[in-house]
Amino acid sequence: MGSSPSGGSRFESVGAVREGLSGVDYLADEATAGVVYLADRLDKPVLVEGPAGTGKTELAKSVARWAGSRLIRLQCYEGLDESKALYEWNYRKQLLRIQAGESSGTTWSDLEDDIFTEEFLLSRPLLEAIRADEPVVLLIDEVDRVEVETEALLLEVLSDWQVSVPEMGTVSATRIPLVFLTSNGTRDLSEALKRRCLYLHLDYPSVEREREIVLARVPELPAHLAGEVARIVRSLRLLDLRKPPSVSETLDWARTLVILGVDELDADVTESTLHVLLKHRADIAAAARELKTAG
C-alpha cells in the first residue's frame, strides 16, 4: 500500500466526545460516545443500526458539525450503482472532445490518453471522500436499501480506503475519513460488511435520557412537562404499535405542546395531539383506548 494514510486521533477521550457532542445538542450515551471515539482511533467505519428516528443520521451530522469537518453524504436506494456511488466518466464531455479532436486532427492514442483523465471524471460521494485533503465525515445513509451485490462496492473503500479506476489506476486516501453507515435493519447486511465495521445499535432512549434530549432541543418546554412527555412516549412504545413514536416525533410533540401553551398534560390534551406522535389510524385508536382505561 506504500505510505499508509493516517486518519486520526482527532478526539482525545470518550469523555471529550461526549462533551463535544452535547455542545452541538446531541446527547450521546456512554456506548455511542465510546464507539465514535474508537472509530477515530482504529480508523474503522461505524455501522449504526436501529429503529427509524432514533438519531442515526443525526449522529453523523453532529459529529461533523462538532469536529468542523465537511459532511459528504451518500443516500442509498435500490438500484444504486457504482456510477452513482463511486465515479462516472463524463460521456457527453468525452464525445465533445472526440468531435473536437476529429476536426483538429489529433491521433487516437493522444485522444485516448486525454479523455480518461481527471478532467472527464465525475466524482461521486465515495471517491470524493477518499480524495478529500481536509478531514471529512462520510455518511452512507440507509445502506440496507441497496442490493447485496452493490454492498460489495463499499468493501474496497471501507477496508483499504482506496478506489480502483481501471483507466487511471488506484486512488488512495490521503486522510482516512470518519465513516458512518446507517441501517434501519430492513434486511440483514452481509457478514463481510459487518465484519469491517464497528457496530452501534441505537435504540429508543431511556426515560431519563429522552427527557434531557427534549429539554436540550425544546428549551421552551417547562421542565416538569418534559418528564411527563418522556414517560408518555415510553409507555406508547411499550404498546404493540405498527410504528412506535420516534425521538424526532417526541420533539415535534414537545414543540406542539409549547405552541398550544399547554401547562398540564392530561388525558384529553394527550389524546387530541396524538396524531403528532402516531401516524397510523390503528395505532392512534390503540393509544386512545389505553388512555381511556388509565383514566
Add this chain to the structure above:
Amino acid sequence: MLDLLAGFVGELRAAGLPVSLTENIDAMDAVRHVPLDDRPALRAAMAATMVKRPEHRPAFDAVFDAFFSLAPAVADGDDDTDLSALLDEALRSGDEEAVRRLAHLAVARLAGMEEGRGVRGSAYVFKTMRSLDVEGALARLLAGAGWLERDDLAAAGQRIRDEVEAEVRRRLVADRGPQAVARSVRRPLPEDVDFLHASREDLAALQRSLRPLARRMAARLARRRRLGRHGRLDFRRTLRRSLSTGGVPADPRFRRPHPHKPEIVVLADVSGSVATFARFTLQLVHALAGEFSAIRTFVFIDGIDEVTHLFAGADDLAAALVRVHEEADVVAADGHSDYGRALETFWARWGREITPRTSVVILGDARNNYHASSAGVLGDLRRRGRRLWWLNPEPRSYWDTGDSIVAEYAVHCDGVFECRNLRQLEAFVSQIG
C-alpha cells in the same frame, strides 16, 4: 489479560455468538484504547467490535458480567433493614442506588448461597426473587396505579431483577471463577429458543424479535422476486435516452417484469402441545401477507375450521390469535389431535378450492393419538395443489416414536421440515417465498 480475553471470546462462541477471527483481533485492538477500569467503556468497546446483532446483546452482557464485573460496590448492611420496605421504595422510585442496595441485601439473605456448592446461577436468582416476592409487591402497588405508573413500576421491577442477577453472578464469580459462572447463566439466543420448551421470558424475547424478522424477510422475498429484473428491452425508452448521447444507445432501458406471488393455505394444529409453535408460525406468515397473493388459514384439533376472516384486516395479530382460540370450531369429538379426521373434513369441505397455484403448509407434530391417518388425503392435496409442505416442531429424533406418524404423511409431501426455533422457521419461509 490476554488469557482472560481468550477465555471470554471462547465463552461468547460457546454461547452461540458468531465472533470471527478479524472481530476478535479488532476487539484486542480496541481494548488498548480504553482504560481497563472503566467498565462501561470496556463493555462498549467489546460490544462494538464483536456483537453485530442487537438480539445477541443480552447473551453478550451475561458473559461480560461474569468475566469483567467488579466486586460488590455496597458494603454489607446491618441485618435489621426491612427488605419489604426497601423493596417498596425501590419499586416506587426506581432509583439506582436503592435498587442496588436491595439486590445486595436480598441476595445475601435469601439466596442461600454457600461457598463450594454447585454453580446454579439461575436457581439462586429464582429463589431470591420468589422469597423477596417482587411479583406480589408489584401487584399490590399496581392496584391503584394509572397507565404511566404501571410502566414505571414494570421498569423498576425489571431493574431489580437484572440487579439481582448481576449480584448473584458477582458472588458466584468470586467463588467459582468466570468460566463456570458464564456457563450456568447462559441464555439462549432468541433464534435458538425451542418453541416447545420456551420459558415465559424466552417467549417475550421471541415475540419482540418476530416483527423485525418479518420485516427483514418481507424485504428479502420482495427483493428476490425482482431479481434478474432485467425484463425485455424497452425500445422506446432506450431510444429516447440515446438522444442525449448523440443517438448512441449507451444506456439501455428494460421493462419491469411482473413475477407472480404464491398463494398459501396453512393448516395448523392448535392443540395444547404445539400451540406455541402454531402461534408463532401463523404470526410470521400473516406478517408477511403482502408477499403472498393470498393466505387462507385453517386451524384444527380433531375438527377443522377456517379462520382467515379473523386475520383479515386485523391490526393486532395477537388479538386475532386469541379470537382464533375462542371462536374457531376445532373440537369435534374429544379434543385430542386427530389429523386423519381433520384432513378428511378439510378435503370434503374445501378440497375443491385448492388450485394448481396453491401451496399448502401443514403445521403439527403428527401425534395422532393412534387414530386413522387418512394419509391418502395428502396425496390428493398434492396432486391438486402446487406444493405441500409439513413443518414439525419436534426434534427429528422424536419423529415416528410413540403415536407420531410423520413418515406416513411424509411420503405424500414435497418436504417435511424440522422447525424447532425461529432460525429454522426463517430458513423455511425464505425458501417458499
